[in-house]
Amino acid sequence: MNSPYRLTKTRAIILFTLMLLGAFLLISWSSYEVARQSLNNEIEENTLPLTSDNVYSEIQQDLLRPIFVSSLMAHDTFVRDWVLDHEKDPNAMIRYLSEIDRRFDTIFSFFVSDKTDRYYDPKRVLETVSEKVRRDQWYFQAKSLPADKSYFIDVRLDPEDHARLDIFVNYKVQDYQGNFIGLTGIGISVEKIKALIEKYEQRYNRVIYFVDKSGQVVLHGQSFKRAMNIRQQPGIGPLTTSILTVPGGSYQYRDQGRQVLLNTRLLPEFDWYLMVEQRDHPLQRVLYMTLLKNLGIGAAVSVVFLLLLWLTIGGYQRRLEHMATTDKLTGVMNRQAFELRFLLFQRRRGSLLTGTPVALAIIDIDHFKPINDYHGHGIGDRVIQHIAGIIQTSLRRTDSLCRWGGDEFLVLMPDCDSVQALARMATLSALIEQSPLIFDNKTIPVTVSCGVAEHQGKEGVDALMNRADIALYQAKQRGRNRAEKWED
């Protein structure tokens, strides 16, 4: 009888659980998303560009200095006059270059004469450059620069230590009429710039590197372990074209499941892009941990809430069930519960196809109306309770007792034929006769009449009761205080 109620309760609890967990999940997730988004925006719009600006302005000094020094050399009247004076004193140029190295702390300075193709460095006059030699191509490349470009930058191996890279600034030298007369410039060590990049990476907790206009990574710190062209780098690859066609911007991409925020900025003097990347901001982790904590709290609150709900609903349900199935006056089963019990019994009997007999007895208090009329309704109630108590003590565990209404009781007796039932009811009526209600020094004798019938085939409760009622009528007719069974 409980199962349909339990099912409804279980369904309701599952529904509440889903709603509650859904609500917690939705609230926690949306607030996490809002916080994450605003943190990302803050990083993307403020923090990252600010870092980028700082790195740019600091690194720019170191990168622009060689251009500045080269420009000084190219416009120096000494250099131009010396060339125009047919390079008479090579030592003068050598001294000049070594002075440049000493004053500006460059690693290498040079001059190449267009007229003689001679290559000067701070120590000596090296051999001449030739268009036919591959390693001299940088010179002819610089020489053929468009008129509006005064220099070009070259990153290549250190001529003395081939394991290291140097940045060379090659500046065009022109005479007073603007004719090309040579190339001068200096070289600085990439290692120095790399050290700077690493310093900034540690200071700002960012990944910093430079790419040229083709997407090739030209400068990076030691921890950089990725494809040397960003076009081949997963995540950022598809963004490369848009990155390299604007002077700077903010981008987002995913790399190995992690979000990367990127700020780019063009260094026009080098035609390089400064790339500043932010991965795993510490606050992102804090936000994620907060999300997990919120979900944990949500789940715990849900569990406690649902447990209380389960117990409360269970308590109410049990009370309601008890109220709906029990007779208030006697505490025995009421009519509705009995009908349901009979239906279940019938179903079980049908499925088991058991041949065991089942009997039903109707017990009616004799002359109950006069008891009510003489002693009052309250005493009448006590008589009903008294009779219910006696019947209950005489039942087996498998019997079911019901107060059908007024002064009438039903007893359903499985594994009991009409003859056995009749005998049991006769014993019961004798017992009731010998057990008057005694109270306030008054003795109220009570007797009952019983009608018994055995269940036949698939008949319903009404048909069975009808036959038992006929038997009861006979008992009443034959003088009451007795039991009769239905006879065909």
Ligand SMILES: Nc1nc2c(ncn2[C@@H]2O[C@H](COP(=O)(O)OP(=O)(O)OP(=O)(O)O)[C@@H](O)[C@H]2O)c(=O)[nH]1
């Ligand atoms: N005190 C009390 N009386 C009730 C209750 N329910 C019904 N009654 C009364 O029980 C009486 C039933 O009387 P009947 O069964 O008609 O007649 P009876 O006096 O028992 O006569 P027989 O059954 O022929 O012996 C009526 O007077 C009802 O008012 C109840 O809950 N408490």
